[in-house]
Amino acid sequence: MSSFLDRILGPRISIDERSKHSLRYGTPGFLLLAARVLLLVSVFLPYWHMELQAPQYPDGLHMTAYMNSLTGDVAEIDGLNHYIGMRSLYEAAELERTVGVFIMILFVVMLELAAYIHTRWAALLVAPVVFFPVVFLVDLHLWMRHFGLNLDPEAPLSNAVKPFVPTALGKGGIGQFVTIATPGVGLILAAVASVVLVAALFFHRRAYLPLVKQQRLASGTPNGC
Template sequence: MTANTMSKASVSAVESSRPSGLARLLRWLPSVLFILAGVLLFVSINQPYWGLVLQAPQYPGGLQMRVFVNNMTGDDDPRLDEVREIDGLNHYIGMKSLYEAAKLERSIAIPAVILMAVMLAVAAVWRRRWTWLLAVPAMLFPFIFLADLAYWMANFGQNLDPYAPLSSSIQPFVPPVLGEGVIGQFKTVAYVDTGWYIIITGSALILVGVLIRVVGMVRARG
């Protein structure tokens, strides 16, 4: 074998050992997806995650409540505090005040979102065998939010004050987290809002990133 042939063989071996463009893309894509998901988490903080419209005879236009990650508001009408109005109507059927719900969750919500974003950043830049697990809390966050909301709604609906003005006409119930519900003469429509759609988009990005990274690790080991 001549020196020229050996040189060509050496170059060919080096080139074949280099990862292809697709391989490099798949190597870095999870990190990009994790970073994007972290940005979406931050963006979601200022957006409502969930909303409720309550329709009652005395409120022809309905009352609206929007739930953010750490607080509740009505619509943008400064003349009416809609959350307190809904609270007052709930009082007649024996429900606890909305402000008593999820106190712990609301108090830690912003730090928790920041922590999940930091964990995503670590998972993005520190590509070790198990670091993808750091992305799992953020991936599950949209479903944890709805599950916690469902818990509190069921808790309030099932534990009515027996001495409330309308307690004799309202039986314990479970308010729907999504869709329509009827409670006595009140009708409610519940829906997920902008913030939740933002975090579920982030969750989908994380899922894709985790799958790519895990499959890549399995192939590298095999």
């Protein structure tokens, strides 16, 4: 059992060795830490903005999505959306908003663990976090698509407005409204974290792959990980 764990954790580095090559061994750990910080900070920041511009709203209508909440003029936008038969935005991504923060905590724990694992298994822990911003946007797009294509046919303006897919990023339009969707600082931080994590994996591989190979040769187990 312990040998299984050892195989996953990979070669350990002595304190002497670490201090001799502090840059080599420190870099992946530091980058993983940086990614953790970025993700943690992002939880408190907006992930996504949508602005609706129309003549009768000189300041526009604004909606902001956080990891766990939807804020801004949501009630007003819902009120307008009812004309075209769109469901309340509060009904969108309920599960995602409920578990979002826990997922982020899980991500942080995974990255914490990844820092202790010196084999390719670390990549398995890091990969979901790397893809997270993309998954976020895809999820957002799917919700928009789902809401936009499933309009209530009994709605007041259903004759005038055909089902449509609101834009998840960039400029769109519906009726007299111009919609502008932009990523929030939180999402940008998460994206930066993804880049940092890819770099972390690169330096991780550079630091530990030679050691893993050495260990494999020494133990003579060709199938070792």
